[in-house]
Amino acid sequence: MLELQKKIQELEISFQEARAKQAVPPSGIKRQQVVIDKSTSAAISTGARSRTLCVPEKNPSISSSVSSKILNEIDLLQVRLSNVIASTGAVVVNRRRIGKITDNYQEPIGRGEFGQVFKGTWHGRKAAVKEIRSPWRCSTVVEARSFAKMIQREVEAFSAVQHRNIIGLLGLCMDNGSSDGETSIRVSLIFEFANGGTLFDCLFGVQANNSKFKLDVNQMMLIARHLTARLSIYCIPLSRNRAVQLWSTVT
Numbered sequence: 231m232l233e234l235q236k237k238i239q240e241l242e243i244s245f246q247e248a249r250a251k252q253a254v255p256p257s258g259i260k261r262q263q264v265v266i267d268k269s270t271s272a273a274i275s276t277g278a279r280s281r282t283l284c285v286p287e288k289n290p291s292i293s294s295s296v297s298s299k300i301l302n303e304i305d306l307l308q309v310r311l312s313n314v315i316a317s318t319g320a321v322v323v324n325r326r327r328i329g330k331i332t333d334n335y336q337e338p339i340g341r342g343e344f345g346q347v348f349k350g351t352w353h354g355r356k357a358a359v360k361e362i363r364s365p366w367r368c369s370t371v372v373e374a375r376s377f378a379k380m381i382q383r384e385v386e387a388f389s390a391v392q393h394r395n396i397i398g399l400l401g402l403c404m405d406n407g408s409s410d411g412e413t414s415i416r417v418s419l420i421f422e423f424a425n426g427g428t429l430f431d432c433l434f435g436v437q438a439n440n441s442k443f444k445l446d447v448n449q450m451m452l453i454a455r456h457l458t459a460r461l462s463i464y465c466i467p468l469s470r471n472r473a474v475q476l477w478s479t480v481t
């Protein structure tokens with residue numbers, strides 16, 4: 231009996247020692263906690279480290295598969311956009327070409343809801359390059375898809391409405407603007423340059439009192455007729471101050 235009690239005591243002691251070892255991590259891991267940074271935490275984080283650094287725990291296998299799905303979305307969008315613009319004469323160019331066209335983004339000329347517009351030169355003529363980045367880091371496939379849909383709608387609208395009074399889409403560039411290991415989508419749209427500014431500016435804004443661009447009632451009616459005739463065919467909703475090429479109509 232005594233023998234059995236001794237054995238049970240020994241077992242309890244070794245069990246407690248084993249529990250104590252599990253609770254205290256080895257010193258090597260403690261040192262790693264100090265040097266760990268946000269960018270590497272996804273690959274090697276444990277619950278304890280994440281709490282120490284307030285970095286949300288990520289499952290490395292899930293995030294890398296999401297990333298590759300987002301990259302697939304980008305590829306798919308590129309194919310879809312190439313198809314959309316195929317019949318318009320617009321072309322797909324690479325990022326280096328955009329740098330050349332805008333002279334490395336030297337001259338910003340405006341800002342819209344989704345990004346900046348830069349002045350550029352396209353085959354010897356003035357152009358405007360609209361830079362659109364996904365407004366959020368596309369960290370989920372759903373986010374990437376919804377951004378891709380928005381871009382596709384914009385490009386489809388410009389490709390469908392081709393008229394001398396509406397600026398034409400000349401080309402586009404699309405790539406993955408990833409940084410810090412996070413994926414974002416970057417799109418550049420190259421447009422004809424609208425010398426007359428926006429239609430809104432011509433009717434009500436800064437251009438309205440400029441004798442070169444000031445419109446009389448007949449010209450306003452003509453523009454309205456041209457626009458409505460074209461838009462009634464396509465029924466595409468355009469934003470209020472969409473840049474409209476008034477140059478040819480006014481001069």
Ligand SMILES: Nc1ncnc2c1ncn2[C@@H]1O[C@H](COP(=O)(O)OP(=O)(O)OP(=O)(O)O)[C@@H](O)[C@H]1O
Binds near residue numbers: 340342345422471
């Ligand atoms: N083709 C162009 N030629 C000359 N200037 C342009 C052209 N496109 C845009 N701009 C300038 O850049 C500004 C921002 O244009 P952008 O199209 O981004 O804005 P937006 O009409 O508010 O569009 P969105 O709502 O889609 O962002 C315009 O107000 C205009 O001054």
